[in-house]
Amino acid sequence: MIPLIEPRDYASADTFRAEVDRIFLRRWIFACAASELAAPDDYRCVEIGGLPVVLQNFDGELRAFTNVCSHRFARLQAGAGGNRELKCPYHGWIYNAEGLPYAIPRKPLIAEVTPTTLCDYRLSRWHVRTVGSFVFIKKATEGAALAADDLEQQFAEYFEPFLEYATACGEIVENTEHIVKANWKVVVENTLEGYHVDCVHPTTIKKLGMTGLVKTSEGSGEAPDPAAGRGSYFTFTGENSAVFSPLDPEIVARLDRAYKFLASRPQRLEGYRHYYFFPAFVFASTRGESFSIQRILPIDEKTTQLTSYLFATNGLGDLTKMEAALKKQFYAAAGEFVRAIFAEDAAICEQVQSAVAHASGPGVLSDEEERICGFHQAYRATMATAL
Amino acid sequence: MEADQFVRHFENAVEGIEPNSLSPDTQYHKIPQWDSLALLCLLAMIDCEYDVQVGGMELQTCDTLGDIYKLVAVKKRNQAA
Numbered sequence: 001m002i003p004l005i006e007p008r009d010y011a012s013a014d015t016f017r018a019e020v021d022r023i024f025l026r027r028w029i030f031a032c033a034a035s036e037l038a039a040p041d042d043y044r045c046v047e048i049g050g051l052p053v054v055l056q057n058f059d060g061e062l063r064a065f066t067n068v069c070s071h072r073f074a075r076l077q078a079g080a081g082g083n084r085e086l087k088c089p090y091h092g093w094i095y096n097a098e099g100l101p102y103a104i105p106r107k108p109l110i111a112e113v114t115p116t117t118l119c120d121y122r123l124s125r126w127h128v129r130t131v132g133s134f135v136f137i138k139k140a141t142e143g144a145a146l147a148a149d150d151l152e153q154q155f156a157e158y159f160e161p162f163l164e165y166a167t168a169c170g171e172i173v174e175n176t177e178h179i180v181k182a183n184w185k186v187v188v189e190n191t192l193e194g195y196h197v198d199c200v201h202p203t204t205i206k207k208l209g210m211t212g213l214v215k216t217s218e219g220s221g222e223a224p225d226p227a228a229g230r231g232s233y234f235t236f237t238g239e240n241s242a243v244f245s246p247l248d249p250e251i252v253a254r255l256d257r258a259y260k261f262l263a264s265r266p267q268r269l270e271g272y273r274h275y276y277f278f279p280a281f282v283f284a285s286t287r288g289e290s291f292s293i294q295r296i297l298p299i300d301e302k303t304t305q306l307t308s309y310l311f312a313t314n315g316l317g318d319l320t321k322m323e324a325a326l327k328k329q330f331y332a333a334a335g336e337f338v339r340a341i342f343a344e345d346a347a348i349c350e351q352v353q354s355a356v357a358h359a360s361g362p363g364v365l366s367d368e369e370e371r372i373c374g375f376h377q378a379y380r381a382t383m384a385t386a387l
Numbered sequence: 388m389e390a391d392q393f394v395r396h397f398e399n400a401v402e403g404i405e406p407n408s409l410s411p412d413t414q415y416h417k418i419p420q421w422d423s424l425a426l427l428c429l430l431a432m433i434d435c436e437y438d439v440q441v442g443g444m445e446l447q448t449c450d451t452l453g454d455i456y457k458l459v460a461v462k463k464r465n466q467a468a
Binding site: 325326329330 | 400402423424427428430431432434435
C-alpha cells in the first residue's frame, strides 16, 4: 500500500493551518473526563490548534466557550483546570452560562455596553456532549443550532460499543500530558500499527504476548483465536478504525487466577481492543480491566500535545483488604506500563519528525499498517472538502 | 518467628507455591513462580499485612525473603517513630 499523505505535509505550516480549519474545528474533540467537571465552577482548558477553549460547570450545567475575554482579550481561565468562576483575571468581567458578561466592574464607565448591546460581548460557544465518563466539544458553526447528535455520526458503528465501555470506566488512575516534538499525524500513525512493537516496545507491549496480524476474512464474525491461527484483525467504519488482538491464553489464565478481584468487572473483553476516532481520540482496553484514553492535539506543525488518561474499571464491588491492596498495585503497575510505552513512542515519533522532511519518496505501508491507510483516506477526503 | 510468618504470607499471596515450602533464606527471585505478577502480589501482601508501602525498586537490595522481611520491619519501625 502506498501512503496518501506526502512527507512534506508532516512539516508544513500551511498544511497545519488548513488541518485546524478543515479537521479539528469541524469534529468532536475529546476534552476531559466528566469527573474533572463534576462540581460547580470546575473548569478545564483545552487548546485546539492554538485556539483556547474553556469548559466550565455552571451549577451542574457544562458549557464550553472560546477562552478569550470579550473586553481586552485576556485568557479567562488558565492552566489545565481548576475551580473558579468564569471571571477574567485582567479587569474582573464575570460570565454566565450563556457566555454573557453579567458582572462588569464600574460598568457605567463603559457607555457602549448597555442591556441592548450586551449580546455583542457574548463568548463564542462550543457544543458540549457527555458520553459516559467522557466530555467532548465541537466548535459551534455560526447561526447553527446547538444540535449534538452528529457525535454518533462521527463515531459511526463504534458509537454503541464505545458507549458500553465508556460507562464501565471508574476512577482516573492516571492523567498525564506529554509534549511530543512531532507532527500530530506522526503521533496518530504510531498508535495505528503494531508493526513497530518488536523494535520500539521489546520489554513492554511485546511481553504481553499479543499476536501479530493474521489476515482473516473480514466480517466473518470469527473471534480471534491464536490456537486456531486467528490473530489480530482490523475493522473500519466511517473515518475510524479498530484492532482486536487476542492475548496469549496462558497469560490470560494466569491473570484470571491472580486478579480474582477483577472477576465482576462489567466489560470482560477477550484480549486487547484499540479504537481510533478520527482525528484526535484513541480509546483502548485490555480485557476491560482498565481503559486508556489518548487525545492527540496539534500545537503547531512540529509539536503535538498528547494527553492520556487511564481509568480503572468500575463494578468491582466490596473488596477484601488484600484485594484492595492488589487493586492498588495492579493499577499502579498499569500506570507505569502506560508511561513507559508513551516514552518509547514519543522518542520514536520525534525521530521520525526529524527526518520526514528529507524523505526521498512517498514511503510504503505493510498489511499491518492498513489502519494508517484508512487514516490517510479520511484525511485526504476531509482536506479536499470545500469549507 | 515473625520472619517465618512473613514467609507464610508470601506463600499464600503468590500463586502456585506449596505451603511451608520456603524459608527466610529462600532467594525469592530464583523460585519458578517469580515474575512481574508475583511481584505485584508480594507488594500487595506487604501493604495489606504490614501497612507498609514498598516499591519494586527497593526490592533490588534484597536477595532473600528474610531480607525483604528486614526491609519491611525497618520501614514499620520508622513509620511508628
